[in-house]
Amino acid sequence: MQVIAPSEKLVAPSHTGAQIGRDVAGVLLIIAAGLAGYWLFPDNLALLTRVIAVALMVLSLDLIVGYCGIATLGHAALFGAGAYAAGIACVNGVTEPLTLIVIGAVGGAAAGLVMGTIMLRAHGLPQLVLSIAIVQLFHEAANKASAYTGGSDGLSGLMPSPLFGVFEFDLWGQTAYLFGLILLVFVFIVLKFVVSSPFGMLCRGIKEDQVRIRAMGAFVFPVLLKMFVISGAVAGMGGALAAISTQVVGLDSVSFELSANALVMLVLGGLGTLYGALVGTVIFMGFEHVVSSINPFHWMTMVGALLIAVVLAAPKGLSGLTDRLFASGRAKGGR
Amino acid sequence: MSSVKKLLGAAVGALLAGTASVAADTIKVGVIGPFSGPFALQGKNFQAGVEAYMALNGKTVKGHTVEVVYRDLPAANPAQSRALAQELIVKDKVQYLGGVYFTPDALAITPLLKQANAPLVIFNAATSAIMTQSPLVVRTSFTTAQTTTPLGKIAVDRGVKKIISAVSDYGPGVDAEAAFKKAFEAAGGQVVEAIRMPLNTNDFSPIMQRVRSSGAEGVFAFLPSGPTTLGFVKAFNDTGLKQAGIKFFAPGDLTQESDLPALGDGALGLLTTFHYAVSHESPENKRFVEAATKAIGSPEQLSFPSVGAYDGMHVIYKMIEATDGKQDAQKAVDAVKGLAWTSPRGPVSIDAETRHITENIYLREVVKGPDGKTFNKEIETFPNQKDPGLASQ
Numbered sequence: 001m002q003v004i005a006p007s008e009k010l011v012a013p014s015h016t017g018a019q020i021g022r023d024v025a026g027v028l029l030i031i032a033a034g035l036a037g038y039w040l041f042p043d044n045l046a047l048l049t050r051v052i053a054v055a056l057m058v059l060s061l062d063l064i065v066g067y068c069g070i071a072t073l074g075h076a077a078l079f080g081a082g083a084y085a086a087g088i089a090c091v092n093g094v095t096e097p098l099t100l101i102v103i104g105a106v107g108g109a110a111a112g113l114v115m116g117t118i119m120l121r122a123h124g125l126p127q128l129v130l131s132i133a134i135v136q137l138f139h140e141a142a143n144k145a146s147a148y149t150g151g152s153d154g155l156s157g158l159m160p161s162p163l164f165g166v167f168e169f170d171l172w173g174q175t176a177y178l179f180g181l182i183l184l185v186f187v188f189i190v191l192k193f194v195v196s197s198p199f200g201m202l203c204r205g206i207k208e209d210q211v212r213i214r215a216m217g218a219f220v221f222p223v224l225l226k227m228f229v230i231s232g233a234v235a236g237m238g239g240a241l242a243a244i245s246t247q248v249v250g251l252d253s254v255s256f257e258l259s260a261n262a263l264v265m266l267v268l269g270g271l272g273t274l275y276g277a278l279v280g281t282v283i284f285m286g287f288e289h290v291v292s293s294i295n296p297f298h299w300m301t302m303v304g305a306l307l308i309a310v311v312l313a314a315p316k317g318l319s320g321l322t323d324r325l326f327a328s329g330r331a332k333g334g335r
Numbered sequence: 336m337s338s339v340k341k342l343l344g345a346a347v348g349a350l351l352a353g354t355a356s357v358a359a360d361t362i363k364v365g366v367i368g369p370f371s372g373p374f375a376l377q378g379k380n381f382q383a384g385v386e387a388y389m390a391l392n393g394k395t396v397k398g399h400t401v402e403v404v405y406r407d408l409p410a411a412n413p414a415q416s417r418a419l420a421q422e423l424i425v426k427d428k429v430q431y432l433g434g435v436y437f438t439p440d441a442l443a444i445t446p447l448l449k450q451a452n453a454p455l456v457i458f459n460a461a462t463s464a465i466m467t468q469s470p471l472v473v474r475t476s477f478t479t480a481q482t483t484t485p486l487g488k489i490a491v492d493r494g495v496k497k498i499i500s501a502v503s504d505y506g507p508g509v510d511a512e513a514a515f516k517k518a519f520e521a522a523g524g525q526v527v528e529a530i531r532m533p534l535n536t537n538d539f540s541p542i543m544q545r546v547r548s549s550g551a552e553g554v555f556a557f558l559p560s561g562p563t564t565l566g567f568v569k570a571f572n573d574t575g576l577k578q579a580g581i582k583f584f585a586p587g588d589l590t591q592e593s594d595l596p597a598l599g600d601g602a603l604g605l606l607t608t609f610h611y612a613v614s615h616e617s618p619e620n621k622r623f624v625e626a627a628t629k630a631i632g633s634p635e636q637l638s639f640p641s642v643g644a645y646d647g648m649h650v651i652y653k654m655i656e657a658t659d660g661k662q663d664a665q666k667a668v669d670a671v672k673g674l675a676w677t678s679p680r681g682p683v684s685i686d687a688e689t690r691h692i693t694e695n696i697y698l699r700e701v702v703k704g705p706d707g708k709t710f711n712k713e714i715e716t717f718p719n720q721k722d723p724g725l726a727s728q
Contacts, residue, residue, distance in 0.1 A: 042425075043422060043425040043426030044418075044422055044426065045421075046417055046418035046421035046422065047418040047421075047422060049418075050414050050415065050418050053414070140533075143504070143505060143534075144504070146506070146509070150439075151505065151506050151509070152411070152438070152439070152505040152506035152507070153438045153439060153442065153462050153464070153506045154411075154413050154438065154439030154442050154443070156439075156442040156443075156445075156468065157468075170450060171421060171424065171425070171447050171450040171451055172421075172425060173421060242414050245414075245417075246413055246414040246417045246443055247417070247443070247446050248413035248414075248417070248439060248442050248443040249413070250411055250412060250413040250414070250439040250443075251411070251439075252410065252411055252412045252413070252414075252439075253414075257410070292371075292406075292407050293406065296370045296371070296405045296406060296407035297370045297371060297375075297405075297407070298371065299371060299407065300371050300372070300409075
């Protein structure tokens with residue numbers, strides 16, 4: 001890590017006091033925002049839970065795209081693997097929610113291992129094409145194996161048992177939401193450590209200049225593969241959360257559309273920062289929800305307009321925009 | 336930053352505005368359907384059916400005003416379906432849920448119904464198994480098995496003993512293949528080969544080659560409506576199979592009215608079975624088509640989901656009548672068990688045991704009308720068909 005540091009402007013001095021203070025504040029902010037959502041919108045908890053599940057997926061996508069610089073349009077393969085793993089386990093009698101999340105993480109990690117092994121053989125556009133091919137293959141596999149996955153009818157009949165034997169996953173969705181929120185915060189903290197670890201730095205280095213890292217003597221492939229597995233585990237947890245809270249797993253969870261949407265949310269929020277992934281998901285899904293209930297017939301136009309506006313006004317995403325505003329504010333403040 | 340704040344402000348405002356309480360005497364019905372995206376036309380048909388019913392029967396039942404809240408679900412997405420249903424129940428306080436185009440979406444809603452104390456009236460989603468998931472589901476559409484089964488006997492009656500089946504490889508396609516095979520073999524025919532085509536196929540000439548070399552006298556097909564059907568029918572004509580006298584049988588999804596203009600003369604002579612044709616001759620249908628055309632804007636866009644929605648609203652009105660506006664899902668569902676009425680599609684009733692609609696299935700042929708436009712002409716009626724998929728369970 002010390003070797004890259006001089007050439008790397010974006011490598012922040014990791015464990016300084018200010019940095020830790022900022023991270024603690026950030027986590028507290030996420031918890032506060034999550035609880036605010038709970039108090040402000042008690043009638044929309046199913047939506048908010050879905051936002052958390054997708055946020056986990058976008059976070060995991062950020063690990064690959066934002067930190068490793070690998071373009072992928074097939075990330076739903078990992079999300080779906082987790083969702084189906086948890087769903088199939090649940091239908092077959094494993095109903096404890098925490099166990100299901102672990103199963104989802106394992107399913108996602110396994111899918112990440114497979115996907116990473118294949119995708120990392122290529123670079124650039126062929127890699128992108130491979131990612132699309134993989135998600136299509138996963139989709140077709142889930143469609144074909146209808147005895148296990150329910151095919152295009154969806155896998156239904158999931159009956160997760162109450163959390164800790166007390167809190168039921170019911171119509172109002174309080175349990176599912178708070179469970180999801182705790183999971184999200186936990187994952188976020190872990191990922192913060194991951195991306196600021198030497199391993200995370202190495203990933204960023206690879207993104208900046210792969211040849212140089214190789215020349216340094218580090219192996220690129222195993223590092224990226226490891227990130228793929230971590231990303232798969234996180235996406236898988238998102239999938240498992242979606243499966244538990246919805247009690248149905250559909251083919252849409254391994255679809256190209258979901259993959260593309262996740263990438264749009266990430267770009268909207270800003271690549272390469274974990275906050276960007278969260279902000280993008282919340283803004284995109286919140287906006288989509290509001291305009292689609294105001295006008296269920298022509299809302300997609302509005303979403304398209306928002307995306308164009310954001311990409312033109314803030315090419316680095318919304319978090320990039322805030323950084324820029326802060327920076328210019330500081331400059332004007334004469335510091 | 337300020338734009339973000341404004342956006343969030345707008346979001347909060349819109350969400351809060353939705354929670355404002357409604358007049359006590361308004362009964363809300365939440366309708367979930369694909370109102371945008373590639374299936375928007377089907378959603379528009381839901382809306383047209385609902386609006387036609389309310390235009391013809393008034394907006395009040397026993398003094399209770401009925402209000403319909405639409406929610407958009409562009410493609411099969413169970414997670415979003417559940418979120419929309421939950422919001423409709425908890426926030427918008429709807430007493431009844433209706434609509435639902437895709438099966439997984441319906442399956443995502445069924446676990447909520449008991450706690451919500453709300454019945455779900457399905458306007459379309461056509462897989463048999465949905466009905467077994469909750470006792471509070473009533474369906475006014477059809478199932479693939481229901482519309483396909485009469486075809487078995489029809490094919491044999493028309494002298495076809497050997498048939499090849501070609502279906503799209505997804506849930507409804509597999510259902511159709513199984514239902515047809517069962518009915519056709521029961522009538523004494525033989526399915527010589529069963530092809531499952533990938534959903535995204537556009538080139539059907541290899542399939543047609545297999546049809547030709549199989550030596551079958553007819554082909555049974557099921558594909559999702561839209562461009563793929565168009566390609567399949569075109570390939571069937573272009574490769575000379577039609578001229579060679581090979582007969583074509585399919586459920587009516589393939590020749591739904593909104594697709595006929597695109598199919599053009601190539602569709603002439605196709606035999607399909609279905610529960611509803613826009614051309615159905617009855618005074619009820621005439622009234623319905625008039626009102627629904629007014630709601631949807633153009634007569635070419637009208638197709639089968641509209642009648643599912645129309646009858647769905649009839650069932651919901653009867654439920655409101657029986658419960659006198661009080662929220663009691665079980666009583667509401669019990670009240671419509673065995674309910675019989677004359678729908679635009681003909682005489683129908685709700686089966687007391689399965690809560691699925693019992694209806695006539697019609698054999699139709701695509702013919703050219705006096706105005707030069709093709710339409711589905713009903714030529715044979717199979718009265719009071721239940722869903723064989725449910726009856727066998």
